[in-house]
Amino acid sequence: MAGKGIPLRNIIITAVIVMIVIAIGYYFLSRSSDENGDQKEDIVTNHPPTADAGFDQVIAPGEEVRLSGTSSFDPDDDDLIFRWDLDDSVDSDLDEIGDNDVDLMGDNVTWSYPIPENTITYRVTLTVSDGEKWDKDTTLITIRVEDNIIPPEITLTCRYGNVEGGPSYLDPHYIITIESTTSNENILNFTYMIVDPEDNVLYHEELRIILINTYNNTIRYRDITSMGMVSQGDMILIRDVPEIPEGSTVLLYYLDGLDPVGEVDLSRT
Ligand SMILES: [Ca+2]
Ligand SMILES: [Ca+2]
Ligand SMILES: [Ca+2]
Ligand SMILES: [Ca+2]
Numbered sequence: 001m002a003g004k005g006i007p008l009r010n011i012i013i014t015a016v017i018v019m020i021v022i023a024i025g026y027y028f029l030s031r032s033s034d035e036n037g038d039q040k041e042d043i044v045t046n047h048p049p050t051a052d053a054g055f056d057q058v059i060a061p062g063e064e065v066r067l068s069g070t071s072s073f074d075p076d077d078d079d080l081i082f083r084w085d086l087d088d089s090v091d092s093d094l095d096e097i098g099d100n101d102v103d104l105m106g107d108n109v110t111w112s113y114p115i116p117e118n119t120i121t122y123r124v125t126l127t128v129s130d131g132e133k134w135d136k137d138t139t140l141i142t143i144r145v146e147d148n149i150i151p152p153e154i155t156l157t158c159r160y161g162n163v164e165g166g167p168s169y170l171d172p173h174y175i176i177t178i179e180s181t182t183s184n185e186n187i188l189n190f191t192y193m194i195v196d197p198e199d200n201v202l203y204h205e206e207l208r209i210i211l212i213n214t215y216n217n218t219i220r221y222r223d224i225t226s227m228g229m230v231s232q233g234d235m236i237l238i239r240d241v242p243e244i245p246e247g248s249t250v251l252l253y254y255l256d257g258l259d260p261v262g263e264v265d266l267s268r269t
Contacts, residue, residue, distance in 0.1 A: 048133035049074035053126035056140040061115040065141050069107050069126045072137070078130035082107045085125040088138075099125040099138070119145045151254040154230065154262030155179040158250075160269070163237055174238040174266045176250055181262075184229040187211060187221070189255050192236070194219075197247040207252070210236070218244070238266065 052071035059065055069082045084104040085092075092101035104111060113122065121142040127134055158176050190207035203219065207230070210221045222235040230252075238244055246268050251260040 046078070046130065046132050047075040049078065049080055049128045049130050049135050051126050051128040051135040051137035053124060053137040053139035056142070058142045058144050061143055061145055062112070063143075064110050064112050067104075067109050067111065067124060067126070067139070067141075069128060072107075072126070072128045072135075074128075074130050076130070080107070081105070081129045081131065082109075083127045083129070084109055084111075085127070086111055086113075086122065088123040088125055099123070099136075100127070113141070113143055116143050116145060119143065149255065150183075151257050151261045152181045152183045152185050152230070154181045154252055156236075156250065156252070156262045156264035158264045158267055160240075160267065172240045174240065174244075176236040176238065176264055178230065178232055178234045178262075180232055181230060184226050184231045185254065187223070187228055187230055190230055191253045193251045193253065193260075194238075194244060195249050195251070196245055202244060202248065 050073055052069060052073075054068045054071065057065060067084060069084075072080060072082070074080055082105060083102045084106075085099050085101045086103040088099040090101075091098045092103055113120075119142065121140050123138050124141055125136055125138050127136050155178070156176050157179050158174055160174055161172060162170060163173050163175060187207050191205065192203070192207050192210070193201060194203040195201050207221060210217065210219045211223060218239050218241055220237045222237060223229075224235065225231045225233040236250065238250070244266065246266055248266045250264055250266065252262040253259075254261045
């Protein structure tokens, strides 16, 4: 029993030693191979940058747009080159690719697009490069043109005479008629002005003030067609009183417009 026990113990001890040696060898072997792997990767791998062309922007016509690519980054902290293509629908360098043009360079750039007639959106493409690898990003620049307010054009005529109606209409009046208007617009949007021949302003107020048709008012707005709107067939009646002399001019203004949308001289002929 004892003779058999000794070789068995030796075998076990030997086996354990061998296993320890193998484990230690494997540990060092694997560690050194990892280190070699890492070193190898550091040498050959340049990571590409990530481009960030910034937020989409809405600007007014004629406003300068500021483009910033400073949120772009490179994992290796390489210096980056920034190339901006300001309009992907235009091929500035004539290579038949619309979004690869070098219209501007730099991390922060400014640009003024032409003033458009209607709202327009440009797709801007930023390409950032670390000299070897690159990335692209796009941002949308919208130049918003507000809906144009188109004022009506109003044709006025003036005749002089009596008006059908109550007692004060028996006095002669300047009868101003809206002969035509390019659009029916709310009376609240208008002001009127009466200036005498020396350009002194006799009246300047909102048209709605004279809409209330009381007989004794000097000036009345007769809202005959399309109630509440300045429309063809409506009349402005001006009683022939001394403070509004012949040769004065009646002017209609729409909203805050500087130019009158209609005017007529007061004439008795
Ligand atoms: Ca890099
Ligand atoms: Ca382009
Ligand atoms: Ca191109
Ligand atoms: Ca009307």
